[in-house]
Amino acid sequence: MPKISHERKAERRAEIVAGARRCFAREGYEGATVARLEAEIGLSRGAIFNYFESKADLFLAVVEQTSLEYTEIWLDRGFRALLDEIVRADADWLAVQLEAIRRFRTDNEFKRRAQEQDRRLAETRPDRMERLRAQGLRDDVPLETVGIFLGIVANGLALRVTVADPLPDLDELFELVQTGVAPRRPR
């Protein structure tokens, strides 16, 4: 077997994740058969499952990648930029992620893998909190809660995109959020 460089491996893994996201978004988790995943990704099952142990593993990698992309936008470009990205998100993929939540609650393989993922993510948490702190938020409420609040708003907006309810004016929405999290002026 030819040797593939570390870089080439990472690229290929990213291609697989991107193709799988398109396939899951269109077909749903159940509908995304291995044959459809092969067709969309453009690689054989042998090649795909060289990188991922199972379809569940691949699905969770797509969920994790999506979450990382949005977290990076938030921490790098700010919460207003995140709101813009959310309303431009692929609602089909959002809906498939929501559909899968029930599977995370009831399917043991999903549950176990999601917990592993949570543990991995927890390692990078101090760095994320540090970057959040640098955004100049109020400090009379624990930063942890401010972060959870902003995450709740982001996820609530994503849910709204998914059910196709009318979207708010994002400047107005941001004004409400920003007032909530900005440092308090002395009384």
Added chain:
Amino acid sequence: MPKISHERKAERRAEIVAGARRCFAREGYEGATVARLEAEIGLSRGAIFNYFESKADLFLAVVEQTSLEYTEIWLDRGFRALLDEIVRADADWLAVQLEAIRRFRTDNEFKRRAQEQDRRLAETRPDRMERLRAQGLRDDVPLETVGIFLGIVANGLALRVTVADPLPDLDELFELVQTGVAPRRPR
């Protein structure tokens, strides 16, 4: 057939909705077969489908009832009370509702019925906005956006309950929300 009073009919309809909610929460939409719905509700399919045209119709009635209950808590007892109720909600039922969002997007009967429901709900909207206005919110941002913001926070928190992520301190969360929507002091 014996005549049933209007009141008795409303009671029976409510019993069916409550039993169906338990069944859908436990089994999921697909898993809630007519036989399982009969067993949980304690009525025959004839009796159940005398009140609802189809399983989709029954499911949407449960979704609508849930939404009405939470809206009533919000408008009657305030947003802080709503947060309390959300963290006490049945996460299994929340997960089944999220799972069904994809069906709303892809299944034409679901789509059509959901649109009918939206139209019915729209009729009661002026009353809801009036009751929201009475809660004394800031008026430099349109009340519509303030309402959407609060709904986004409620749904984002519900999503968090469903995925079993650690919950924030609700007093701290409410403090952030409240700062965001309270009338602005003059500068």
